[in-house]
Amino acid sequence: METGYNPFSLEGKTVLVTGASSGIGREIAIACSRMGATVVVTARNEERLQATLDSLESSGQEHRLLVADLTSSDEMTALVASLPSLDGAVLSAGNSTTLPLQFGSRDKFDEMFDVNFFAPVELLRMMYKKKILQKGASVVLMASIGGTHSFMPGNGVYGASKAALNSFMKYAAREFASRRVRVNSICPGMVDTPLIHRGTITEEQLAEDAKRYPLGRYGQPEDIANGAIYLLSDASSWLTGHDLVIDGGFSI
Amino acid sequence: MNIQEFIDNFAAQLDDTDPEAITAETKFKELEDWSSLTALSIIAMIDDEYNIIVKGNDIINSVTIQDLFNVVEKRILDPKR
Numbered sequence: 485m486e487t488g489y490n491p492f493s494l495e496g497k498t499v500l501v502t503g504a505s506s507g508i509g510r511e512i513a514i515a516c517s518r519m520g521a522t523v524v525v526t527a528r529n530e531e532r533l534q535a536t537l538d539s540l541e542s543s544g545q546e547h548r549l550l551v552a553d554l555t556s557s558d559e560m561t562a563l564v565a566s567l568p569s570l571d572g573a574v575l576s577a578g579n580s581t582t583l584p585l586q587f588g589s590r591d592k593f594d595e596m597f598d599v600n601f602f603a604p605v606e607l608l609r610m611m612y613k614k615k616i617l618q619k620g621a622s623v624v625l626m627a628s629i630g631g632t633h634s635f636m637p638g639n640g641v642y643g644a645s646k647a648a649l650n651s652f653m654k655y656a657a658r659e660f661a662s663r664r665v666r667v668n669s670i671c672p673g674m675v676d677t678p679l680i681h682r683g684t685i686t687e688e689q690l691a692e693d694a695k696r697y698p699l700g701r702y703g704q705p706e707d708i709a710n711g712a713i714y715l716l717s718d719a720s721s722w723l724t725g726h727d728l729v730i731d732g733g734f735s736i
Numbered sequence: 737m738n739i740q741e742f743i744d745n746f747a748a749q750l751d752d753t754d755p756e757a758i759t760a761e762t763k764f765k766e767l768e769d770w771s772s773l774t775a776l777s778i779i780a781m782i783d784d785e786y787n788i789i790v791k792g793n794d795i796i797n798s799v800t801i802q803d804l805f806n807v808v809e810k811r812i813l814d815p816k817r
Binding site: 682 | 772773776777779780781783784791792793796
């Protein structure tokens with residue numbers, strides 16, 4: 485029986501996805517396109533971003549690519565000037581580092597906060613102030629259980645940047661509600677993306693760590709993309725200021 | 737870089753082992769206070785002091801401090817390795 489009932493549809497919505505060239509951001513961009521959204525993808529690396537654009541599905545939507553390094557204020561300004569009106573934004577660009585705290589000097593914190601905190605905060609601020617985010621728009625920030633738990637040794641610098649982002653999310657949700665703009669975050673546990681395979685932690689250690697997750701595995705990017713679809717869609721119309729933990733039960 | 741300085745930098749990451757007991761031939765993963773966090777500290781120390789990136793596998797594949805010193809030295813001479 486075909487009812488056409490789908491509260492998670494993104495048809496008719498235009499959605500920005502940052503960090504769309506790889507990992508979770510790439511998967512979210514693809515998922516949004518499959519749910520019917522017109523997607524604007526952005527990232528630093530044009531070649532990989534083009535590969536994401538080529539992977540997007542379309543039943544008539546015209547997706548767009550905008551190359552920008554969000555840690556450069558000039559490029560951020562240029563990006564904002566090029567953006568169409570948006571019904572949704574997923575600010576997924578981010579980085580991680582594995583560094584014991586005694587090596588967490590100010591420059592290491594600055595590096596991490598520039599990418600994980602100041603860039604999405606400034607982008608969201610400008611999109612709201614310039615009314616690029618339409619009334620009723622939904623914003624999803626990519627936080628982490630690293631911001632709520634000390635989930636792995638050596639993740640303090642990273643975790644602090646995500647905790648700060650999560651805190652900002654709640655204030656933005658309250659203030660931006662005056663225009664019915666919703667702001668939520670996703671706190672993923674460890675997700676199998678290129679970010680975790682840089683070799684500081686060995687593959688054997690990762691396999692061992694995955695056993696600490698009650699559901700028996702690390703997340704896949706799709707697990708996070710499905711959460712983002714919910715938060716972007718009208719199915720979550722009455723949800724704002726929420727940090728959606730998707731972690732295979734790790735933080736139970 | 738010289739081996740004694742490397743040994744001193746290495747020993748500084750250990751919480752309980754007497755630095756005097758550490759030599760080039762110490763099998764560091766057999767030390768009682770060796771842990772995954774110590775491994776991360778060694779990686780961070782090598783980045784800080786020598787501007788060289790070593791990976792978890794370099795630690796796993798090294799038995800003695802001399803072995804790890806050799807990895808760092810090779811990479812200083814040939815950063816592509």
